[in-house]
Amino acid sequence: MNIYIILTIIFAILITIFLYQLNIVKHEKFTQENNNNTLLIKKTNDFKKIFSNNKYSIWCPLPIDDYFPIGHYITLNKSYPKIMATLIKNELGNKSKNKPIKYDIISITNNQYAIWNPIPNDNYISLGHMYSKSYPSKFNIRCVPKKFCIK
Secondary structure (H helix, E strand, O other), X not given: OOHHHXXXXXXXXXXXXXXXXXXXXXXXXXXXXXXXXOXXXXXXXXXXXXXXXXXXXXXXXXOEOOEEEOOOEEEEOOOOOOOOEEXXXXXXXXXXXXXXXXXXXXXXXXXXXXXXXXXXXXXXXXXXXXXXXXXXXXXXXXXXXXXXXXX
């Protein structure tokens, strides 16, 4: 496995943790109103294993209700993730833009798994990657509006 690929995935995870610790994202309010100035998130420690070998494992956070992951997570060896995954509230309706437009392939491993980079809509940023043997569905992850990210 190319060390660049592992570092890319770890970097995406660290960005997520960094944004959360800076309070750029906020927890979901108990009301259903959202004035578009709040990024609604949930945290989860419920993961499904996507792939595992002797060096690392890839995990997909499981959605909760209408909240979806921002990408897959990687752990060393076969250990379960020790951090909470960030889930983003799904935007509803025809004007929804938080799903990726498409994916670009970054690399393919020896066992035919690919690392995919989500390509977001304008004014959105992808904070994670997908890991799969086939082209991923745009309905599996969500992108974050740029206004909630620091350059």
